[in-house]
Amino acid sequence: MAQGRERDEVHNVALGPSLSVRWVQGFPKQNVHFVNDSTICYPSGNFVIFINIETKKRTVLQCMNGIVGVMATNIPYEVVAFSDRRLRPLIYIYNFPGLTRRTKLKGNVLLDYTLLSFSYCGTYLASYSSLPEFELALWNWESGVILCRKSQPGVDVSQMTFNPMNWHQLCLSSPSAVTVWTIERCNQEHFLKAKSVKLPLEDGSFFNETDVIFPQSLPKDPIYGPVLPVSAIAGLVGEEAETFRPKDDLYALLHPTMHCWTPTSDLYIGCEEGHLLMVNGENLKVTVLNKIEDGPPRVERNLISPVTMAYQKGGVLASGIDGFVYSLLIKDTDYKVEDFLEVERPVEHLMFSPSYRMLLIQTDKGSVFIYTFGEEPTFEKVLEACDGKFQATDFITPGNEYCMTLTQSGEVCVWGIEDGACVSRIYLNIQATVLACSPSSLSAAVGTEDGLVHFLDVRDVESPREVHKAFLSESPVQHLLYDQRGMYVLVGTSEGHIFVINAKPSSSFEILGFIEMGKGILQISTASPLETDIVEVMVLSPFPETRRSRLEIFSLPKILPEVSASFADERGRLRDEFIHKFVYETEHTLSSVVLNLQSNRIYGFCNQVPYICSYLLPEKEHSGVYILKPHQKIQSKQYGPGMLSLSPHGLWLITIAKCGILCIRDIHTLETFTRCRSHSHQGHGIQSVRISMDGQSILVNGRDDNTLVNLRWRRFGGVLANDILEYSQQLTTYLKTIMDEENNYLSIPKRESLDLESESEHAVNENMQLTIDSSQEELVKVDHTEEIPWIQQKSQEAIKKEVKLFSNKRREIKRGIKALAKTVQDMMEENEAVDDIAKLEQQEFGLDLEELERLHNENEQEVAKIRKDVEMQNLAKRYLSEIIKEECWNSMSVKGRSLKCFHIPYVVENFPMKERTDEELKELKRVVQQKKIETECLKLRKEVVEVQSAITLVKKHHEEEDEEEEEDGAVKDSSLPNYMLGSLSTDFRDIIYKVKTAFNSEFDAAYKQKEIEIARVKEKNVRIKEIILDLELKESVWQPEFEDCEKPERTLVVESSEISAPRHIKPWQKAKADLLVTREMERLLLTRGPDLRRRALMDMMGGVLEVKKEDILRMVIPQPAFMVKPDALWSEEERKHFKEYEKKVKELNEERDKYRKSLETEMKKLQNSIQESTQNFDKHLKRLFERRVKAEMVVNQEELKINNLVFSLLLDEEISSRETFLNNYLARKQEEKNQTSEAVRKSREDLDMYKEHYDNLLAEDKVLDRSFKKEFSEIPSHQVDILYKLFKRRPRIHKHKVHAETTSLVPFGERPGSGKLNKDAFAQLMKAMDDLDSINNMPEGLDTSIWEHFCMTRRGKVENEQKVKQKAAGLIEMVAFLRRRTEDDEKVQHEIEKVFHELILLQEDKVKFQLNLTIQILLKQGQVELENFQLMLDYSDAILINKVIIEDLNSVIRAQGQKKVASMMESKEVHKGIFQIEWEHKKMEMEMEDLNQKAWDIQMLFFSRDRQKYLSEPNYETLIAIQIGIMEQTIDVLDKTHKKNVENCKKLLKKLRRFSNQKDIANYTLSCNLREELVAVSERKDICNAMGSKLTCEKIAKERYENMMQQQKLTKISKEQAEQISILQAEVERLRMKTFPALVQM
Secondary structure (H helix, E strand, O other): OOOHHHHHHHHHHHOOOOOEEEEEOOOOOOOEEEEOEEEEEEEEEEEEEEEEEEOOOEEEEOOOOEEEEEEEEEOOOEEEEEOOOOOOOOEEEEEOOOOOEEEEEEEOOOEEEEEEEEEOOOOOEEEEEOOOOOEEEEOOOOOOOOEEEOOOOOOOEEEEEEEEEEEEEEEEEOOOOEEEEEEEEEEEEEEEEEEEEOOOOOOOOOOOOOOOOOOOOOOOOOOOOOOOHHHHOOOOOOOHHHOOHHHHHHEEEOOOOEEEEEOOOOOOEEEEOOEEEEEOOOOOOEOOEEEEOOOOOOOOOOOOOOOEEEOOOOEEEEEOOOOOOEEEEEEEEEEEEEEEEEOOOOOOEEEOOOOOOOOEEOOOOOOOEEEOOOOEEEEEEEEOOOOOOOEEEEEEEOOOOOEEEOOOOOEEHHHHHHHHOOEEEEEEOOOOOEEEOOOOOOOEEEEEEOOEEEEEEOOOOOEEEEEEEEEEOOEEEEEEEEOOOOOEEEEEEEEEEEEEEOOOOOHHOOOEEEOOOOOOOOOEEEEEEOOEEEEEEEEEEEOOOEEEEEEEEEEOOOOOOHHHHHHHHOOOEOOOHOOOOEEEEEOEEEEEEEOOOOEEEEEEEEOOOOEEEEEOOOOOOOOOOOEEEEEEEOOOOOOOOOOEEEEEOOEEEEEEOOOHHHHEOOOOOOOOOEEEEEEOHOOOOOEEEEEEOOOOOEEEOOOOOOEEEEEEOOOOHHHHHHHHHHHHHHHHHHHHHHHHHHHHHHHOOOOOOHHHHHHHHHHHHHHHHHOOOOOOOOOOOOOOOOOOOOHHHHHHHHHHHHHHHHHHHHHHHHHHHHHHHHHHHHHHHHHHOOOOOOOOOHHHHOOOOOHHHHHHHHHHHHHHHHHHHHHHHHHHHHHHHHHHHHHHEEEEEEOOOOOOOOOOOOOEEEEEEEEEOHHHHHHHHHHHHHHHHHHHHHHHHHHHHOHHHHHHHHHHOOOHHHHHHHHHHHHHOOOHHHHHHHHHHHHHHHHHHHHHHHHHHHHHHHHHHHHHHHHHHHHHHHHHHHHHHHHHHOOOOOOOOOOOOHHHHHOOOHHHHHOOOOOOHHHHHHHHHHHHHHHHHHHHHHHHHOOOOHHHHHHHHOOOOOOHHHHHHOOOOOOOHHHOHHHHHHHHHHHHHHHHHHHHHHHHHHHHHHHHHHHHHHHHHHHHHHHHHHHHHHHHHHHHHHHHHHHHHHHHHHHHHHHHHHHHHHHHHHHHHHHHHHHHHHHHHHHHHHHHHHHHHHHHHHHHHHHHHHHHHHHHHHHHHHOHHHOOOOHHHHHHHHHHHHOOOOOOOOOOOOOHHHHHHHHOOOOOOOHHHHHHHHHHHHHHHHHHOOOOOOOOOOHHHHHHHHHHHHHHHHHHHHHHHHHHHHHHHHHHHHHHHHHHHHHHHHHHHHHHHHHHHHHHHHHHHHOOOOOOOOOOOOOOOOOHHHHOOOOOOOOOOOHHHHHHHHHHHHHHHHHHHHHHHHHHHHHHHHHHHHHHHHHHHHHHHHHHHHHHHOOOOOOHHHHHHHOOOOOOHHHHHHHHHHHHHHHHHHHHHHHHHHHHHHHHHHHHHHHHHHHHHHHHHHHHHHHHHHHHHHHHHHHHHOOHHHHHHHHHHHHHHHHHHHHHHHHHHHHHHHOOOOOOHHHHHHHHHHHHHOOOOO
């Protein structure tokens, strides 16, 4: 509908002025193509640009339906094909240079075409589409029909090329695969057949792939059943099983990047890994070419992966990402890399011209170079691309000669208006954003991302230069605008600041001030009529809170540069009251707005709705926000966000939008009077539009398609032209004087350091010299080497003034703060000296309580955050521990634990067990019930069998078929169903559960016993410790304890001793603990009371009332006091006391010894008792260990049974999966067989029908030949003969001779099978027939009417011959097609037979698997022993019998063996004597033979002449020396003779070589002549074949046969006559010899 409306509007305005494309400036993003030998083309935006290499002239072809997609060229037909990018795209075919559309191709593609490629011969075009079809289609572009198509979902293709020598082959490559498609043709039907190229691995080696469907290398397993493919094990039964490979079998392959064809139909493929592959075009065999290094490898630039390749004779040209073009010289399987050419940037595309005299080189930037071959090669730049897309564009005043463009990287280009040629370039090396040209001077301004504005001098367009730069702020510049008279430059930044700069160079581009607006300024519009002295400025910014747009309008007087200091404050901000700033809001959000020149009306483009509205501004001044109502509203018919701009004279409203359509409207009615589609919505429409001062040129810049379009008017005149031309003359006259003055200022040389920079540095240096008295002054301190923005510089100057103004006041405040700080410091020192009760907290001295509170809150928040993180980590760990504990501990009904012996290193473990679930118990109950039922059924079957046994004894003889059926039934019954196997598995699990439960009960008893034993040992150890203490021994007591493995629950409890970190005790907990200790001490002191009794008991009786027996060892008899004196001084009484003392001491010692011995005896008894009880427990635990081993053996046996059952189930499932897959595969193959059979049948029918037509045509041709004389029977016979000779005569077609230079350059030569060549040849033949039909060639005496009739007949005959030739070629093609279809049918039949064979083998394996049962037999150790462990694994014919039978049989065999051994010993002794006698006899015979032989050797001893001469000659050595000398002389003579012969041979060889060269030249000449003669012979052969060559060949063969028989007959006669002559001659000689006398020598 949108297109229909557009056509209607175009039709409506067709009679009025319209816009046309003058030139298009864009750079290639796709590959550049040759159209012919001197023209290249490439797509850019909505256009296809053609460039003549010689004249550099450009031609533009516009795609009317949007942006150009992919493009291809056909050089023989000189046509260009390209697709558009829209829903259901089309392919357009255009002629060149006429640029007329030949046809339009419409397919079923939904979104986009990704590749197009023409065949080198014929009218074939291949296209490939992307998502969602991924369809390869073959077109006949002349007729506009799809010949065939093929879809391959999910496959993205990066390159598609036809084979230059064979259009039947098409190669598609992607980064992961290379596929060669074969195009097969049968009459008018075409078919696509794909075959993938098997790529090597990443290291260049090849991987031997195994057949996934029918693997041949699977091992045979006679024990565990058949070994099946991986797909069957994975359970795949569909088509995915045909290509399934495990993850371990997948290897990384090479990644192709580019390919090219060779004249031999081979493929060269470059890979990302650096390998170069050669693929045979017939069998697709891959060969990895070896790289030969002549010198040291280039480390700094290495050809890793070729980005593009182009074939040339002897190799290929390739380029990588290093900016070099390499020549790869290929010979056999080796190639050598040589440097060919160095380019300034990485090369993305290489292409030879049709004549191969030029090489096109395209860089990644888009620049195009041409390298011309010859004696003096040339290298020139055809197209120099800009660095990035166009950011902005504008006309250089007055706009009728030059324009400027700006790229994002800061490249500024000057272009000519008429031809679009690049005049000059300047690289600013900045991140540029906007560009604007001054109306009042030949200068331009460029805004950057860094907040700078660069001013350029463009007086000399061939060498623009930068003259000034202004650093406004650090935020990016988004808007840059001159007013209509060029007085001011308005610069908008992303922060919402609008800077006002004097646009005149005479003021050095002075910054007058800035105005603050809202962030996100959308557009700035100005109105500066010639008759006023002010500039009205309007700024559009969004207001998302109210879903409205805000408009702010202010005025800039003409005298602002003179009074800027009073208009702006100290920080450079212009005051609102001076600039008369007013704020407006609109009801709808606007994407663009402009202000008319009268400043009374604004025009806005609505953002949400497709309308253009006009608003009237109020005449009276207002305060606050004024809501504007739409005065006029019209539908824009443009979708997407739009932009508005005014023409210089203010009467045209130019609208652009995302749709890519430019509309020019009348400012009063808002009606469109012209429109032009210069861009498309696929490239996100138009970014900006500029119109020249006289309105004759319009520059339109695309947003994303990087295309700049220059539009001009057609049928432009009348009032429209007069208005704008008149205003242009007025404005030019007004600006002429100003421009002359200001341009003179541009010529004044500037200092290297700009004024802004010098002022900034001067201000900073002054600030560095100031005395820093406060923190506020530190803000002014800036490094003098850093450049400061203007807005920051103004801010610093204001701060500096404030510092100077309030310096005295600040000094007073600072002194007061210092005094207050000293007072607080004294108070804090005084606070430290007072008591704790009177001491204040540290924080109470903080004067800034809010700051302290803030720091405290921040600290608390940080602590809370850390605490929360730690708590979350601890929570995660606790959660993980709970999961592990629940899974491995809590869920266990019987916890796993160990039990160790006391003295033996034995460890017994129990069986950890989980509680049975309800499902398991139900299953167990069901299995038990099922076993009972089976037992009852078995009993009933036995009873039935016993009853029918009598009947079965009577009927003994049955037929063989019945027996076989019974055997089959037995075989079928032998296989257990899956549910029975599951029941057995449950039964085995129940057995395991019971075994484990039984052992665990014994283990628990042993565990309790150990607990009892340990308790007993502890009790006895108490007494032993007392005895050791009494005896004062230094022995250690053995105390057994449970280890962690015996009590694993201790691991789940963390003891205090395990924590190494000190425990954190809070202050209140510590105070509470101290208080409790104090109270406990007080309570003890109170309860104890007076302690006199205890003190008396301690002093008198040692603290006890009764002496115990254990105290004897500690009793000490006190010595008498007199023992201190010498013996001589003792009295009698003292001596008696001494004897009594000795007696008591002796008795005490005897008591001590007795008691000590009793204690030792008691301790030994206790120790022996402990030892005996622990050893008994160890023995019991040892027996428990043996039972553990047996229980584990039983458990393992039952688990082995379960595993065998599970394995049987899995294997049965795998076999079923394999069988299902084979059946599905067989069904697919049978369906494919039906298709191939149908194709063969159809091909045969078509061939028969075509052959019938061919025979009819051939018969008609013969009829024309035979009926010739009948048609001309009325004329004389001699004239008929002359006419018949002329009828048989055909004109010789002179082929266009190709220059030898072109033949040597072009590697592919003339493409065979070209439809264009055939048509040209036929047209040339008809033209030659016109010459033959000339009246000059008419025989004498022939009537003119007869000659005309003859010419018509001959022409019909020639046309018929051409039809016969075409039919014959088609017949050969159809026969080949039928042969290929037959081969495909036979191949599918072979696959079906293979599947049947595999199914039979699988069924046999399945039967064997079901019959060969696995029986688990328990064998005792030592019962059966085999030597060398040579186990027999094949038990196919084995049976199970009782071992008693084998033992009885072995005993009988052993007895018989002993008897046989005894008899053999007797016979051995007898034979021994016989052998000894025979040996002595043989020995004597051998000695006799030896002696005879020695005697014969002595008799026959050889004695040569040399030995005789040596014995007889006295001077034998002298004789040998003479012979040696003679031999040396002979050798010298032979050497000289050999050298002479060699020289003669060399001379002869040189002569032969010269003669051979002459012969080679002659042979080459003959071969060239032979090629032409072969062409003539082939033509004559075709003519002969068409004229009944079969009869002629038979006639010639018959004549040759008769001649050969005649020759053989004559040869035989001549041989017989020669024999007769020889006999007669012999007879004559004999007779003659008789007549001569015999002269005998006496």
